[in-house]
Amino acid sequence: MERNNLKINLLFAKRLRCQAEKTALRLTQLAKQPIALLSTEHSAVNAITQISETKGESNDSPIDILEKSQYLFNANQVASIGVPFVKIKQHKHLRIGMFSAVNLDHIKTPYDEVFNQAPYTRLVLEYGGGFSIGWQWKRMEIETGLSYNHKAYKPILNPVYYGNINSDYKVEGIKDIELNTFQIPLHLRYDWLRKGVWQVYGLGGAAIHVATQANYDVASVRASALNVKANPSVSGQQIILSPTQLNRFEQEAKPSPPQSNKLNQKQFPDGWMNGGTFNENNYYTLNIGLGVEHYLDSRWSLFLQPTYKKHLGLFDKGIGPNFDRISTLEILIGAKVGL
Secondary structure (H helix, E strand, C coil): CHHHHHHHHHHHHHHHHHHHHHHHHHHHHHHCCCCCCCCCHHHHHHHHHHHHHHHHHCCCCHHHHHHHHHHHHHHCCCCCCCCCCCCCCCCCEEEEEEEEEEEEEEEEECCECCCCECCEEEEEEEEEEEEEEEEEECCEEEEEEEEEEEEEECCCCCCEEEEECCCEEEEEEEEEEEEEEEEEEEEEEEEEEEECCEEEEEEEEEEEEEEEEEEEEEEEEEHHHHCCCCCHHHCCEECCCCHHHHHHHHHHCEECCCCCHHHHCCCCCCCHHHCCCCHHHEEEEEEEEEEEEEECCCCEEEEEEEEEEEEECCCCCCECCCCEEEEEEEEEEEEEEEC
16 A cells, blocks of 8 residues: 555656746747746746645645646646736837827916017916827837827916997907817837836937817906006006906906907917918927836737926927917827737
């Protein structure tokens, strides 16, 4: 009886050793392939040791334990390696992405010669979304696409008093600015850290932004509604309103075409799709960003990508009647698929 048990144990040890050698060789071969994450043969040996140690703690026969170990290593996925097995494409291939965007716009308005207004800035939270298309080769990827961004903000109000005693006096000013813009980027991406199904990358490039629709809300209200006394001597001139009068202007002023000489010195270009020219509705940015990507399988992945877009004043003065210069911190959240 003891001799039979000894033979069984020797057979079990021999087969287990043979299986371990085959598994170690297989893992070594897989490690040379472009896969997401594999351990060395050391992980396989550790797994065999753990299985062997549990032999005395269960009622399984040596053959049962051996069959479990064979299933474990033949799966190549898992317990002995400790992480999901995802084979990620590393050869040349096309990738398509879709994303939503949260934008923090930093809007800088330069000195206004018409109103003698000093430069000022403001921060505005906006939104957008779009798609991307990229060509990946090893760790490099060149990417472009198309995205939509909505921008709405309030400039500093410079009210103008105009009219005459016959037509009544009014106060007018630029109340709101709203832009619907599309951008086309061109980025070069580099995956500088790969750890299993996770990748961390950096990118740089540039983008062109075009306002396809532009609404510049010029509004006016009767001067008497703001408790501004009639004064023909200041007609056509900029006036100063108290905070109470400014609040009332926001509430009661109605859209109207510019009437005063001051506002008629400014240009209010229509959006590119509404009859405006391309040159007066575009601006350029220099882009730099970082990203994190998580692969779900060999094709699909999710990504998070913050990107800073700095306005370039080399090719344009700015956009809108105040020549606003818009820089943006953009956070993209989306998915990509390899074709």
